Amino acid sequence: MERSTMIQETEIFVRSFHATDFSGHDYAHIERVRRLALHIAKQEGGNVKIIELSALLHDVADSKLGGTAETVATFLQGKVTEEEQEQILDIITSLSYKDGTRPPMQTIEGQIVQDADRLDAIGAIGIARTFQFAGRFGEPMHVPGLAPREPGDRTGETSALNHFEEKLFRLKDLMNTNTALHLAEERHRYMEEFVNRFKQEWEGATGEIG
Ligand code: ADP
Ligand code: NI
Numbered sequence: 001m002e003r004s005t006m007i008q009e010t011e012i013f014v015r016s017f018h019a020t021d022f023s024g025h026d027y028a029h030i031e032r033v034r035r036l037a038l039h040i041a042k043q044e045g046g047n048v049k050i051i052e053l054s055a056l057l058h059d060v061a062d063s064k065l066g067g068t069a070e071t072v073a074t075f076l077q078g079k080v081t082e083e084e085q086e087q088i089l090d091i092i093t094s095l096s097y098k099d100g101t102r103p104p105m106q107t108i109e110g111q112i113v114q115d116a117d118r119l120d121a122i123g124a125i126g127i128a129r130t131f132q133f134a135g136r137f138g139e140p141m142h143v144p145g146l147a148p149r150e151p152g153d154r155t156g157e158t159s160a161l162n163h164f165e166e167k168l169f170r171l172k173d174l175m176n177t178n179t180a181l182h183l184a185e186e187r188h189r190y191m192e193e194f195v196n197r198f199k200q201e202w203e204g205a206t207g208e209i210g
Helices: 003-017 027-044 048-057 069-076 082-093 108-119 123-136 160-166 178-202
Strands: none
Touching: 003 027, 003 048, 003 069, 027 048, 027 108, 027 178, 048 069, 048 082, 048 108, 069 082, 082 108, 108 178, 123 160, 123 178, 160 178
């Protein structure tokens, strides 16, 4: 199938998969990850077809969003070669953060898509997505005195603010590529500033802050 037709069909498929998402995984997230991934690829190399398709499809296999790897495999059937299908499935099924202890991505294509997904989890957009996720899944925004969960603990009570300690502040040092690390550093500082101000305002600071 011609490349541009296939990309268009993928966009339509992915847009409809994410159409009713209000957990920070809407189609706009997918578009940002795609753009970031293509930007990183310009500096770092890699197979652009695999990178773009993996970025577009990266959250369709997420069980939390009701997807499975089979959904993606069925969609790709006949559109790409078997080898390409395997490469894409391999990337999107090993992308997720879990507790941050998974083995590093093996291929440059996987490293780039993972970096792009992680960049969209930090900075101003990362902050917004975290509070949208918390609202969607009934998590409080802040509980004073509630300790962040240990890495890997996905049970137990937590809060949107704790999610910064549990995951978001760890992402900068987990970037695979230097291009992404460079972008992550500024976003990381911005989140630190946000969390500091949040705590000051929560504690009732009046007047000028910072
Ligand atoms: P991954 O795609 O790496 O597995 P998730 O889909 O779990 O990551 O998380 C994507 C984004 O969803 C996070 O960066 C964050 O903004 C939000 N999120 C995930 N878990 C939580 C949580 N427990 N509380 C608040 N936000 C969360
Ligand atoms: Ni994602």
